[in-house]
Amino acid sequence: MLSELYQEVILDHGKKPRNFGQLASATHQAEGYNTLCGDRVIVQVEMDGETVRNIQFVGAGCAICMASTSMMTSFVKGKSINEIEGVFEVFHSAVTGGEADMEPLGDLEALVGVKQYPNRIKCATLGWHALSSAFKSPIQEEK
Amino acid sequence: MGSELDVRAEFPILNQSINGKPLVYLDSAASTQRPNSVLAAMDRFSKTSNANVHRGVHTLSQRATDEFESARVTVQNFVGADDSAEIIWTKGCTESLNLVAASWGGANLKPGDEILLTNMEHHANIVPWQLIAEKTGAVVRPIPISDDCVVDLQTFREMVTSRTKVVGIKHVCNATGVVNPVREMAEIAKSVGAIVVADGAQALAHVPVNVKELGVDFYAMSSHKVYGPMGVGALYGRRELLEAMPPFMGGGDMIRSVSFAKTTFNEIPNKFEPGTPNVSGVIGFAAALDWYESVGKEQIWAHENQLAQTLRNTLDQIPGVRTIGKCENQAPVVSFVMDDAHPHDVGTILDSHGVAIRTGHHCCMPLMERLGIPGTSRASFAVYNTNQEINVLIEALKNVVDIFSKC
Ligand SMILES: Cc1ncc(COP(=O)(O)O)c(C=O)c1O
Numbered sequence: 001m002l003s004e005l006y007q008e009v010i011l012d013h014g015k016k017p018r019n020f021g022q023l024a025s026a027t028h029q030a031e032g033y034n035t036l037c038g039d040r041v042i043v044q045v046e047m048d049g050e051t052v053r054n055i056q057f058v059g060a061g062c063a064i065c066m067a068s069t070s071m072m073t074s075f076v077k078g079k080s081i082n083e084i085e086g087v088f089e090v091f092h093s094a095v096t097g098g099e100a101d102m103e104p105l106g107d108l109e110a111l112v113g114v115k116q117y118p119n120r121i122k123c124a125t126l127g128w129h130a131l132s133s134a135f136k137s138p139i140q141e142e143k
Numbered sequence: 144m145g146s147e148l149d150v151r152a153e154f155p156i157l158n159q160s161i162n163g164k165p166l167v168y169l170d171s172a173a174s175t176q177r178p179n180s181v182l183a184a185m186d187r188f189s190k191t192s193n194a195n196v197h198r199g200v201h202t203l204s205q206r207a208t209d210e211f212e213s214a215r216v217t218v219q220n221f222v223g224a225d226d227s228a229e230i231i232w233t234k235g236c237t238e239s240l241n242l243v244a245a246s247w248g249g250a251n252l253k254p255g256d257e258i259l260l261t262n263m264e265h266h267a268n269i270v271p272w273q274l275i276a277e278k279t280g281a282v283v284r285p286i287p288i289s290d291d292c293v294v295d296l297q298t299f300r301e302m303v304t305s306r307t308k309v310v311g312i313k314h315v316c317n318a319t320g321v322v323n324p325v326r327e328m329a330e331i332a333k334s335v336g337a338i339v340v341a342d343g344a345q346a347l348a349h350v351p352v353n354v355k356e357l358g359v360d361f362y363a364m365s366s367h368k369v370y371g372p373m374g375v376g377a378l379y380g381r382r383e384l385l386e387a388m389p390p391f392m393g394g395g396d397m398i399r400s401v402s403f404a405k406t407t408f409n410e411i412p413n414k415f416e417p418g419t420p421n422v423s424g425v426i427g428f429a430a431a432l433d434w435y436e437s438v439g440k441e442q443i444w445a446h447e448n449q450l451a452q453t454l455r456n457t458l459d460q461i462p463g464v465r466t467i468g469k470c471e472n473q474a475p476v477v478s479f480v481m482d483d484a485h486p487h488d489v490g491t492i493l494d495s496h497g498v499a500i501r502t503g504h505h506c507c508m509p510l511m512e513r514l515g516i517p518g519t520s521r522a523s524f525a526v527y528n529t530n531q532e533i534n535v536l537i538e539a540l541k542n543v544v545d546i547f548s549k550c
Contacts, residue, residue, distance in 0.1 A: 002495045006488075006546050015483075015547075037487045037503050038517040060517060062487035063547070117491060 004113030005120070006063070009071075014063030017070035019077075023056035030137045032059075032130030034122055039065040043073075043130040050080045055131075062123050068111055069127025075108060081135055088128050095124050148446050150438060151527045153178040164497030167532045172317050172345060172476050172523030173501050174367045177431065181371060184430035185423045196422055197396055197413070211422050214429035215412070218377050221432045222343075222362060223353035229385065231378045231415045232425055236344040237267040239363035239378035242391045242415065243340050244271035247361075250389055252308060254280030259302055259337075260311040261286045261294055261323065263510040268311045268342045268363075281308065288513065292319045292468035300331055307337045314346035314357075318505040318519065319468025320451065320476030322350055329358035338384070344368050348435070348525065349444060349474040354379050366424065370525075371431030375424030378415075385411045394418045438526060447524040451475035454522060454533050461540070467519050475524035478505075480516055481540075483547040489520045492546060496539035 026044035033040045039061030046054040055073045060066075076084045087104050094100040097115040105112075114124045151157060154176045159166050168176065188210065194203035196211045212227070219227040233239045248271075252258075258272045262285040269283070276283050286302065287295045294312075303310075310332040315322050329339040338360040346352050347369040354362045362379040366372055380388075390397055390408055394417030399407040408414045435443070454477045458464050463482035481489060490502035503518040504511045511518060522536060 002492060002546075005491070008549060011547065011549055038508075038511070039487070062485035064488070120487070120491060123487065 001113075001116055005117060007110050007113065009107065009110045010067040011063060013067035013070040017057075017066050019056045019070065019073035020058065021056055022058060023054060025054060026056070026139060028134045028138050030130050030133035032126040032133075034061070034065070034126055036122070037062065039123060039126055041065065041069050041127050041130055043069070043127060043134050045131070045134050047135075050082070052076050052079055052081075052084065057127065057130075061126070062120075064111075064114060064120055064123040065126050068124040069130075071108055071111065072127045072131065075106065076131065085132070088132065091128065092125060095121050148438065148442065148526055150178065151529070153180070154527050155179065157527060161497040161499070162495050164495075165535075167496075167498040167535050169522040169524065169528065169532065169536065170499045170501050171348075171525035171528075172368070172521065174373060175348060175370045175525050176527065177370055177372065177427070178434050180434045181427050181430045185372065185427040188423050188426045193423070195419055207422060211420070211425055214425045217429040217432055218364070218379075221347075221352070221436075222364075222379055223355050224379050225355070226382060228411050229379055229382050231380065231385070231412045232420050233363075233376050233378055234374050234421065235365040235367070235376035236265075236342060236363040237365075239361075239376060240268050240340065240342060241271040242378055243361045243363075243380070244275045246388045246391045246415075247338065247384065248272070248275035248279065248281070248309065250387075252276070252279035252281040255306060256281040256308040257304070257306045258283045258309040258311065259286050259299070259307055260284070261313060262288045262513050263292055263294075263316050263318065263321070263323075263507060264311060264313055265317060265342060265344065266506045266508070267344075268313060268340070269509065272309070272311065285509065286310075288510075290514070291470065292316060292321045292510070292514070293470050294323055294328070296324065296327060296331075299328065303331050303335055303337070305335055307332065307335050309340060310337050311340045311342070313342045313344075314352070314362075315343075315349060315474045315476075316468065316507075316510075317345045317476065318507045318510055318521065319478050320474040320523075321468045321470045322346075322472055322474055325357045325359065333358065345474060345476070347432075349447070350472075351440075360384055366428035366431060369431055370435055372424045372427040375421045375428050377428070380411075382411065385415070390414055390417070392417050435526075443526045447475040447526060447528065448472075450524045450528055450530065450533060451477050453530065454536070457533070457537055461544075463544070464540075467514065467516070476521060477523070478519040478521045480519055481543065481547075484543050486518045486520045488547075489540075489543050492543045493520075493536070493539045496535065496542065498536055498539050500536075 023044040025046045029044040041059035194207040196208045215227045340361045341359040365376040397417035467478040486502035
């Protein structure tokens with residue numbers, strides 16, 4: 001069971017998160033914060049209309065949170081808000097133990113093991129929630 | 144090697160498997176488990192004496208009242224108070240601290256007055272003060288601590304001025320096991336007439352507590368940290384202060400007479416105990432203190448401190464592991480961080496080995512910020528823990544290291 005949670009791909013992303021660091025060209029950003037354990041990620045996106053042109057994140061958290069956010073950033077690059085929200089719905093359902101067709105998840109399926117650890121589900125979804133709010137949070141230009 | 148105390152069989156909950164492994168319960172700083180005698184005392188009360196207190200002329204009500212008041216004397220004696228009326232039942236430390244902040248603070252704090260709280264306080268001894276500071280214009284200031292999580296007495300001495308009205312001190316730190324110099328701090332606070340509010344949540348089970356010797360004005364307690372039931376606790380307050388304070392909540396039992404023109408309040412402690420209290424909880428709390436004393440406090444402390452010291456020594460030898468907080472006669476709470484593994488992951492992996500520890504900020508976010516860490520993993524000990532359990536914990540931690548050194 002533990003080996004399903006801490007798969008190699010997750011440990012790898014957790015240790016060496018991809019797309020990590022500030023994104024200078026960001027047009028949108030939002031923070032996700034888990035008060036229970038203190039995990040915090042800030043997701044920054046550069047939007048091109050309805051499409052994610054580029055995405056980076058900063059923050060600190062447990063392996064599951066860092067890995068999930070890292071894998072999410074790799075996954076969503078070049079996709080439209082609509083596609084992304086569709087996949088988030090499937091992902092959310094999968095990690096909360098609902099019926100889900102894993103097909104659209106691709107690599108993200110590695111994270112589905114978290115469903116056996118109810119108190120860790122939030123770690124896996126934090127980055128996604130931050131991304132969802134980022135879509136609604138354009139960065140205000142400084143005047 | 145300290146001897147194992149022969150009490151484990153009195154805690155039926157410990158005899159079970161978690162995730163296919165024998166339960167290793169190392170989270171007593173969150174809540175201790177309860178021995179049979181506590182469960183039996185509560186059960187007996189429910190079966191033989193259950194009735195409302197202070198209200199009936201009938202025999203059962205009188206019996207319940209007698210047991211309820213006798214429990215108050217047990218707590219009084221346990222903490223060395225002069226008078227049982229100085230012990231107020233609450234639902235725990237949190238309510239006790241809120242009572243002091245709202246009632247004493249509301250009546251006495253003025254704009255510019257200072258409330259000094261150690262940087263390691265539990266949120267329960269910070270937030271109530273922030274709430275009352277907001278209302279009264281008083282100011283909350285943190286008392287600095289060292290990297291070892293020890294109060295800086297010199298700076299504290301310099302901070303204390305005629306503006307200082309309240310000093311809030313955690314007797315024993317739930318996040319690190321550090322024991323604060325409450326008596327020395329109380330002396331300094333007294334020199335300017337400030338009141339001293341001690342949070343005794345973690346102290347009752349691990350260090351000597353005598354409110355007179357400590358020189359505190361208020362002392363907050365929770366039963367579930369000292370082998371008793373949850374949701375019940377007490378506040379010790381000095382009579383003179385309690386008598387001058389306005390009620391915290393209004394209702395039945397806390398009044399002498401009520402009319403729509405004027406209500407006069409009851410004497411202490413009843414003034415602070417409106418409504419029907421958690422009587423069986425109070426009975427359980429007193430039974431827990433009785434049990435604890437009957438096993439022998441000093442023997443318990445020697446045992447659990449030996450376990451904690453063994454664990455600290457072992458952890459200090461594992462590369463990439465760092466224990467947090469250090470002082471003499473540290474209470475049996477061992478907090479640590481690991482270079483490669485986040486506390487949350489440590490907690491999950493240990494749970495798969497049947498080992499229950501607490502991870503996170505331990506309701507001490509300002510302390511974590513001061514130490515520059517997101518949280519810790521915390522193993523905390525009680526009378527029922529064994530040396531064998533430390534071995535299981537260490538093996539489980541090796542598994543953590545294995546998992547996180549994979550890539
Ligand atoms: C130091 C300290 N203060 C206060 C509390 C709050 O106690 P309770 O939740 O019983 O009110 C705790 C328990 O978590 C604690 O460890």
